[in-house]
Amino acid sequence: MLAHGFGCDQHMWRLLVPLLEHDFTVVLFDHVGAGRSDLSAWSHERYSTLDGYTDDVLEICRELALGPVTFVGHSVSAMMGVLAAAREPEAFAGLVLLAPSPCFIDDPAVGYRGGFSAEDIDELLESLDANYLGWSGTMAPVIMGNPERPELGEELTNSFCRTDPDIARVFARVTFLSDNREDLAEVTVPTLVAQCSVDAIAPPEVGAFVRDRIPGSRLVTLNATGHCPQLAAPEETAAAITDFVEAVR
Amino acid sequence: MGESGDSESGDHRPPGRRPEKPSGRDPGADHAAFSALLEDSAEDLYEHAPCGYLSTLLDGTIAKINTTLLDWLGYDHGDLVGRRTFSDLLTVGGRLYHETHFGPLLRMQGEVSGIALELKATDGSRLPVLVTSTVKTGGDGQPLLIRTTVFDARDRRAYETELLRARQEAELEREELKRLNATLQQTLLPPTLVNVPGLDVAAHYHVASTDMVGGDFYDLFPLSAGTWGLFLGDVCGKGAAAAAVTSLARYTLRAAAVYDPDPAAVLGNLNTVLNHEYNGHDPRFCTVVFGLLTPEGGRGGFRITLASGGHPPALLLRADGSADHLHTPGGQLIGVLPDAHIATATVHLAAGDTLLLHTDGLTEARPDRARDADRYGDDALLDFARALAPTTASAAVAAIRDLLDTFGTGVDDDTAVIAINVPRPTSEEQP
Numbered sequence: 001m002l003a004h005g006f007g008c009d010q011h012m013w014r015l016l017v018p019l020l021e022h023d024f025t026v027v028l029f030d031h032v033g034a035g036r037s038d039l040s041a042w043s044h045e046r047y048s049t050l051d052g053y054t055d056d057v058l059e060i061c062r063e064l065a066l067g068p069v070t071f072v073g074h075s076v077s078a079m080m081g082v083l084a085a086a087r088e089p090e091a092f093a094g095l096v097l098l099a100p101s102p103c104f105i106d107d108p109a110v111g112y113r114g115g116f117s118a119e120d121i122d123e124l125l126e127s128l129d130a131n132y133l134g135w136s137g138t139m140a141p142v143i144m145g146n147p148e149r150p151e152l153g154e155e156l157t158n159s160f161c162r163t164d165p166d167i168a169r170v171f172a173r174v175t176f177l178s179d180n181r182e183d184l185a186e187v188t189v190p191t192l193v194a195q196c197s198v199d200a201i202a203p204p205e206v207g208a209f210v211r212d213r214i215p216g217s218r219l220v221t222l223n224a225t226g227h228c229p230q231l232a233a234p235e236e237t238a239a240a241i242t243d244f245v246e247a248v249r
Numbered sequence: 250m251g252e253s254g255d256s257e258s259g260d261h262r263p264p265g266r267r268p269e270k271p272s273g274r275d276p277g278a279d280h281a282a283f284s285a286l287l288e289d290s291a292e293d294l295y296e297h298a299p300c301g302y303l304s305t306l307l308d309g310t311i312a313k314i315n316t317t318l319l320d321w322l323g324y325d326h327g328d329l330v331g332r333r334t335f336s337d338l339l340t341v342g343g344r345l346y347h348e349t350h351f352g353p354l355l356r357m358q359g360e361v362s363g364i365a366l367e368l369k370a371t372d373g374s375r376l377p378v379l380v381t382s383t384v385k386t387g388g389d390g391q392p393l394l395i396r397t398t399v400f401d402a403r404d405r406r407a408y409e410t411e412l413l414r415a416r417q418e419a420e421l422e423r424e425e426l427k428r429l430n431a432t433l434q435q436t437l438l439p440p441t442l443v444n445v446p447g448l449d450v451a452a453h454y455h456v457a458s459t460d461m462v463g464g465d466f467y468d469l470f471p472l473s474a475g476t477w478g479l480f481l482g483d484v485c486g487k488g489a490a491a492a493a494v495t496s497l498a499r500y501t502l503r504a505a506a507v508y509d510p511d512p513a514a515v516l517g518n519l520n521t522v523l524n525h526e527y528n529g530h531d532p533r534f535c536t537v538v539f540g541l542l543t544p545e546g547g548r549g550g551f552r553i554t555l556a557s558g559g560h561p562p563a564l565l566l567r568a569d570g571s572a573d574h575l576h577t578p579g580g581q582l583i584g585v586l587p588d589a590h591i592a593t594a595t596v597h598l599a600a601g602d603t604l605l606l607h608t609d610g611l612t613e614a615r616p617d618r619a620r621d622a623d624r625y626g627d628d629a630l631l632d633f634a635r636a637l638a639p640t641t642a643s644a645a646v647a648a649i650r651d652l653l654d655t656f657g658t659g660v661d662d663d664t665a666v667i668a669i670n671v672p673r674p675t676s677e678e679q680p
Contacts, residue, residue, distance in 0.1 A: 007349030011357060075349075116341065123342025127366065129413060176345075198308070200336050201348050225308040227348040231356045232307070 001027040001066070003057065005075030005099075006175040009035025012074065016230045019238035024245070027069070029060060031077075033167040048170055050076075050178055054083040061091045068093035070245050074230065075099055075201070076175040079183070082214075086186035094190040094248045096241055099227050100210055101202040103179040112181070115203045121176045128168050184213035191217035192244040194237070198225040218244075301378070301399030304385075307392055309334035318399055323371035335397065340367045340375060351382075355395065359384045365402065365409070377406035427459040437466050437495050445469065445477055445669075447544055448551065451646040452667040455653050455660060457610065463663025464491035464535070465608045466499050470506075475544055478506040478515075481667050482537030482560065482583075483608040494533045497526065498583075502539065512539045512556030513591045516583060520558065520591075523584030534584035536560040538577070538606055542669070550599040550671045556591050558583035561609050561627065566638035566645065568601025568673070574631060575604070601639050603670040610664030611649065614656045625656070642668040 004012045010028040020026050030037040031053055032046075046052035057080055061069060070093050073081035078100030085092045104114045105121070163171070191214045195207030204221070211219035220240055224233035295302060301318030305311050311329045319326060322338065329338075336344050343366040354361045362381040370376055382397040434456065442450050452467055464484030472478050480502050484494045498519060505518035516539055527533040536559040543552045555563060557577035566572045580592035598604055607630075614625045637648055645668040653660055 005349070008353050012353060014357070116345075120341035120345070123340055124345040125342070127340075127342045127346040200344050226352060228353055228356075231353055 001029075001057075001060070001069045001071050003029070003071065003073045003077035003080060004031065004034070005073075005077050006171055009037075011035070012228065013230055015234035016238055019234055020241065023242060024070075027060070027064065027066065031171075032056060033171060034163060039164065039167070042167055044170060047167075048174060050080055050083055050174060050180070053077075053080045053174075054087070057081070057084045058088055058091060061088075066091075070094045070096060070241070070248075072096040072098060072241060073100070075101070075227065076178070079178065079180045082180060082183050082187055085189050085191075086183055089188050092189045094192070094244065095187065096192045096194060096244060097210060098194050098229060098237070099196055099199055099202050100193060101206050102181045102184055102210060102213075104176045104201075105179070112209070113203060113205055115201065115206070116176065118177075121172070124176065125169055125172055128165065128172060181209075181213065184210060185215070187214045187217070190244075190248040192240065193217055193219045194222055194229065194240050195219070196222050196224045196226060196229050196232075199227050201227040300401070301397075303335065303397050303399070305335050305395045305397065307394065309336050309395075311335060312394060321370065321376055321401070322368060335395075338368050340369055343367050351380075355382055355384060359386075359392075365406065368399070377402045379405070423460075430459060430462045431456075433462050433489075433492055437462075437492065437499060439468050439470075442469050442667075443471065445542070447671065448477075448542070449642040449670040449672050450668065451642040452665070453646045453650050455610065455650070455664040457660050457663050458487075461487040462489065462492045463487055463610075464495050465610065465663045465665035466495050467606070467665050467667045468499060468503065469667070469669075470503060472506055472510050472541070476510060477542040478503070478510065479540040479542055479606075479667070479669070480537055481606040481608065481665055482535050483610075483665070484533065484535040486533070487663075490531075490533070494523070494527070494535065497522065498535055498537070502537070506539075506541075510541050512541050512554050513593050515539050516556050516558050516591045517589075520583045520589045521587075524587055527584065532585065534582045536609075537583055538563060540604075540606075545597070548597070548599075550597060550602070551669075552595065553598055553604060554593060554595045556580070556593045558589055558591050561607065561612060564605040564607075564631065564634045565596060566603040566605060566634050566640055568599060568639045570638050572631065572634040572638040574627070598669070598671050600671050601673045603638070603640050603642060603645055603668055605634065605645055605649075605666065605668045607649070607666045608662075608664055610660060610662035611653065611666065613662060614653070614664075615659040615661075616656050617659065640670070641672070642670040645670070 002010070002013045002016070004010050009030045013028060017026055017028070033039065033042040057071070068091060071081040071084065073079070073095070075098070078097035079102060081095045081097065085095055101114060103112065104116045105118055106112065106114050106116065193207050193210045193214070195202060195204065207219055207221065211217050222229050222233060222236050222240065224236055226232045229237045296316040298315060298317055301315060301321060303311055303314040303318060310331065311333055312331070314326070314329055336347050339347055346366065351361055351364055360381070360383040364380045366378055366380050368376045368378055379400045379402045380397060382395050384392045385394050385396055387393050438454055442452055450469060454465065457463065464487055465482070466484070467481040469477065469479045482498060484491045484498060501519050501522045502515060505515045509515070516537060519537065523533060523535070538555055538557045538560040540553050540555045545552050555575065555577060557580040559580055559582040562574040562576050564572060565575045575594055575596055577592040577594045579590055581589040583589055612625050612627055612630055615623070616625055633652065637645060640648070646666055649666045653664060
C-alpha cells in the first residue's frame with residue numbers, strides 16, 4: 001500500500017508502480033482532500049490531526065480485506081504508517097518509511113534538529129497562499145467529479161498538485177507541526193527507513209533518529225537526492241522496497 | 250545615401266522587421282546589418298535579458314546562470330555555479346513549496362509555469378518572482394537538465410497580494426453573512442416549541458442555502474380557553490425581502506388568532522394585511538396552513554380545524570397504520586387577491602394519530618440530482634407516510650430529516666415540517 005505525502009496525490013507513485021506491480025499487488029489511494037478524493041468527505045475536525053488520516057489507512061486495510069500489508073508512506077504519510085502500525089500491528093507485515101520526519105521543527109532543548117523553525121512553516125503557508133490564485137473553485141468538480149473516468153487523468157495531470165487552498169493549509173499544518181517522536185517506539189513491525197542522500201526537507205540525522213527509535217528498524221540512504229526518491233530514482237527506490245519485503249517474508 | 254538610410258531605419262524600427270524598400274536601397278546590406286545585430290546579441294541577450302535565466306542539473310545544482318539574475322541577487326558567477334542549488338536561493342517556505350509541489354509537477358509534466366516564489370538576495374532582501382521551468386531531454390527522451398526563467402514580480406505580486414486580501418476579506422464577509430442569515434432565520438422560528446398538555450410535538454427546519462434566508466415559518470402557541478394555535482407557511486422568494494414578509498406574516502397570524510381564533514378568519518386577516526401592504530408594487534404572497542387545536546375532554550384527543558391558503562395538503566397518519574392527505578381543496582394563495590378563498594377541514598386526532606404539516610421544499614426536492622430526476626412529489630411522500638404510520642411526532646420528524654439527508658443537494662428550497670401526535674395511553678405504548 002503506497003501512501004502519498006503532502007503536496008500532491010497518488011500520481012507521485014507513477015514511476016514506481018510499474019516496477020512493483022509485477023511482484024506485488026499495489027494499492028494506491030488519494031488522501032481525503034487531495035487528488036480526486038471526495039472533497040465533501042473532508043472536514044476540518046477529522047483532518048486537522050494525523051489521526052483522521054490514520055483511521056483512513058486502517059479503514060482501507062479492513063475494507064479491502066488485505067491481510068497484513070507492507071505500507072510505504074512518503075514524507076508525512078510515513079508517520080501515518082507509524083501511528084497505524086502502533087494501533088493495529090496485525091494489519092502490517094512491514095513499514096517502509098520513505099523520507100520520513102517525525103518532527104520538522106527543531107527542538108533545541110533536547111538537541112533535536114528537524115530542519116525548520118515555526119516561522120519557516122508560516123512562510124510555507126504564505127507560499128501556498130501566493131499560489132492560491134492558481135486554484136479555482138470551478139476546478140474542483142472537474143477533478144473530483146469523474147473518478148470513474150480515468151481517461152480524464154491525462155488532462156488532469158496539470159492540476160494534480162493543486163489542492164483547495166483551505167484544505168492545503170490545514171494539511172500543511174498537520175504535516176509540518178505534528179510531533180510524532182514519542183510514537184516511534186510503539187512500532188513493533190519490521191521497518192525500513194529509506195532516506196535520500198540530500199533532502200531539503202528531512203536532514204540526514206532525522207533518518208538516523210527514526211532508526212534509533214524504532215526497535216529493530218533498518219536505515220538505508222538512497223543515492224537519490226531531493227525529497228521524492230520515488231520520482232527522482234524509481235528503480236533504486238523499488239529495489240529497496242523489494243529487498244525489504246523479501247527479507248521480512 | 251543608401252547607407253545613412255539604413256542606419257536610421259535600424260535605430261527606429263524593431264529588429265527583425267525589414268524596412269520598406271525605397272528605390273536605390275541595397276536589401277543585402279540591410280540583411281547583413283540585422284544579422285550582425287542578432288549574432289552579436291545571442292550571448293548578450295542571454296546574459297542581459299530582462300529576465301533571469303538559469304539551468305540546473307536534475308539534482309538542482311546550478312550549471313549556468315545569467316548576469317541579470319546574478320545582479321538581482323548580488324552574487325558572482327563563481328558563488329553559485331556548481332556549488333549551490335536553485336532551492337538554496339529560495340526562502341525556506343519557498344523551498345518547502347518547491348520540494349512538495351514544484352519539483353513533483355516538473356517531473357510529471359516536463360514543465361511548470363508561473364509559480365510565485367521568493368528569492369533571497371545576498372543583502373537579505375527578498376525578491377518576489379514568477380518562475381517557469383522546463384526539462385530539456387536528450388535524443389532518447391531522458392531528462393538532461395532543467396531550464397528556468399525568472400521574472401521580477403514585485404509589482405505583480407503587490408497586485409496579487411491585494412487580490413488575495415480582497416478575496417480573504419470577501420470570505421470573511423461571507424461567513425459574517427451566513428451568521429447573520431442564521432440569526433435572522435432563528436428569529437423567524439420559535440426557539441423551542443411550547444409544551445401542549447396531551448400532545449407530542451416536534452418540528453424541523455432544513456436550511457437549503459446558508460447564503461440566503463429562506464421564507465418558511467411555523468409556530469405553535471396558546472390561545473384562550475385551553476385551545477392552541479398552530480401554523481406553518483412558506484413566503485414566496487428568499488432573502489431579506491422575504492424575511493420581512495415572513496416576520497409580518499408570523500406576527501399577524503398570532504395577533505389575528507387572539508382577536509378571532511376561527512382559522513378561516515385568521516387567514517383572511519393575513520390576506521388583507523399582505524394584500525394592502527404589498528399591493529401594486531412588489532407583490533408578496535405566501536401559502537399557509539393554520540390550525541386551531543381544541544382538546545376534547547370526553548372523547549380524549551384533539552379536534553383540529555385546519556384552514557389552508559394554497560398550501561400543500563397536510564398528512565394524517567392514523568393509529569391503525571393508515572395514512573392519507575387531509576385535503577383542503579380550493580384554498581387560494583394568501584396576499585394576491587383582495588378576497589382570497591380559504592378552505593377548511595376538521596378532523597379528530599385520537600390516541601396514536603399524527604398530523605404532519607410540511608412546506609413544498611420537501612416535495613419539490615430532486616432525490617437524484619445527478620440525473621436531473623423528477624421531483625419527489627406528493628404521491629411519494631404519501632407512500633413514505635404510509636410506510637411510517639403509525640408513528641409519533643418525534644419519529645415522524647426524524648424520518649423526514651433522514652429523508653432530506655438522503656436528497657443531499659437535491660433540496661434546493663428551505664423545508665419546514667411540524668408534527669403533532671396524541672400519545673397512546675402508557676399501557677398501550679409499543680415496546
